[in-house]
Amino acid sequence: MLTFVGLGLYDERSITLQGRDALEQADQVFAERYTSRLVGADFDDIEAAHDIDIDLRAREGVEQDPEPILDAAESGDAAFCTAGDTMISTTHVDLRLRAHERGIETRIVHGTTAAAAASSLTGLQNYRFGKATTLPFESAHGGDGVPGSVIETIEANRDRGLHTLVFLDIKVDSDREDYMTGDEAAAMLATDWEETVPAVVVARAGSPDPVVRGDRLDALAEETFGEPLHMLVVPGALHHIERDALVELADLPAEVADLA
Template sequence: MLTFVGLGLYDERSVTLAGRDAIRDADRVFAEFYTSRLVGTDLDSLESFHDTDIEVRDRAGIEQDPEPVLEAAESADVAFLTAGDTMVSTTHTDLRLRAEKRGIETRIVHGTTAQTAAGSLTGLQNYRFGKATTLPFEKAHGGDGVPDSVVATIEDNRTRDLHTLVYLDIKVDDPHWSDSDDTYMTADRAASLLSAAFPDLLAVVVARAGSPDPLVVADTLENLADRTFGGPLHLLVIPGDRHMIEEEALQAIATDD
């Protein structure tokens, strides 16, 4: 049995009770933290909270060499942990399909996602979000500024009056980068990049979703570029036309007018 467990958004306590039970009952526990991280905790705290050893795999260890995970799941109960919801990344879908082809039973225990949290924290209606996009660090995509695909996604959503969730890049397990204070793209950096294409556009920063002190700030991209928003993780939402209730929610919830 291979059980995929989403750990939620922030720390070791963000996991659901069902997820905690699955980890407790597993014979072996694997995890990856290159697609996202729980910034409110660390590996030692996770292991202590769940009273188990966690074998962390890097990108190559999941995408190119998943054999240790699959072999373990053929003869034992294995839990595979990720931040957020475990099936948001295609990497995890690929691992599940590999398991199914080998006759390994799979199960999913969901966790809270950044997308649902962004809608909840901002008051923007979940069913009015269009296609999401990721804004990479410039060197990560080999060019300057914002990739055309990101601009096209925002423009296409706006023509249909839909909101755009912009995930911000994380430099984790990437051969182009070493760990540094610059591991996480900040919302002000993202706003600065996007303001070249959309200078007067309203955007909403969501910082530290799932933590005890989330922050929501609405302003133009140009103004957001000159602000700081504290520790990671950060998201940007580019709203389309707002329903009256959405407008009232932003005015009440966001810290700026």
């Protein structure tokens, strides 16, 4: 059995009770942190909280050499966990399909996702979000500025009156972790749109002190939003309740809200 477990958004307590049980019942537990991570806890905290040992795998250890995970699932109960939900944005469908090819039973224990938190914290209606996108560091895509695919996604959503959730890049090396911040993302996007385009930074969703701050892109580029992780939302056309929510909950200036 291979059980995919979402750890939730913030710390070792963000996991569901079902997820906790799956970790404690597993013979071996694997995890990765290259797609996302818990900023309120490290894997030592998770191990201590659940009295388990975790085999932390690098990207190549999951995507190119999944055999240790599959072998463990074939001979016993293995759990594979990530921050958020293992199949939403931090998708590991390929690993699940490889397990099925070997006749290994799988199941999913869902965790709270960043997409759900972005909707909940901003007050934007979840069914009015279009396609999400990820804004990479310039060094990650070998070019300058914002990739055309990101611009096209946001513009296509805005043309349809839909909101865009922009995930911000994470770089994990053996000795360093870099997280794109909301102000960095706003500065990059501000070069492609006129100053009147509003946006909302969501920082540390799931934590006791999340930050939700809306303004024009160029104004957000001049602010700081504290510790990671950050997301950016570019609103489309606003329902009047969504407008009021952004003004009240995200401190979006009313005159900027009216430009959405």
